[in-house]
């Protein structure tokens with residue numbers, strides 16, 4: 076656990092492909108008295124509408140979806156390798172049935188925006204929801220994308236403006 080310092084999003088000097096695709100992230104939505112978190116390895120960081128943004132995609136059956144849809148903020152947290160087990164847990168259990176905070180030992184923190192992040196993270200992106208859209212199979216230019224959806228449980232895309240970016244102050 077460490078203190079954080081705020082940096083500009085463009086100062087993140089690590090590959091988004093590695094951060095999201097390999098390290099994985101926790102998507103957390105809700106308020107400190109009622110929130111949920113889940114592991115994700117699909118998403119991205121970039122720029123649109125002149126805003127620094129992060130996007131993630133969440134299937135309908137995730138408990139986290141409810142919190143993403145009812146609130147206007149979410150966080151993306153990235154961790155050191157030693158937290159892999161915690162991320163595996165949050166990616167294989169639902170907050171409907173378990174207390175992920177209790178089971179992983181992660182420490183939720185209320186950010187100035189009201190969003191929730193974890194004290195153990197090494198990078199935190201505090202995001203304001205600016206756009207949502209359900210993935211539409213009519214847009215599958217490459218038909219093999221449908222292989223990701225044998226149950227037609229198309230993800231909902233959430234784009235968030237990165238309003239604050241914090242990194243652990245080592």
Ligand SMILES: Cc1cc2nc3c(=O)[nH]c(=O)nc-3n(C[C@H](O)[C@H](O)[C@H](O)COP(=O)(O)O)c2cc1C
Nearest residue numbers: 113114115116117133134137138139166168169170
């Ligand atoms: C490495 C990894 C990556 C995942 N990526 C996603 C993702 O991008 N979108 C998604 O909807 N589910 C993803 N999941 C599945 C959810 O994390 C998992 O279903 C979780 O238990 C949902 O928790 P919840 O019901 O408490 O929201 C991923 C799981 C793992 C292990």
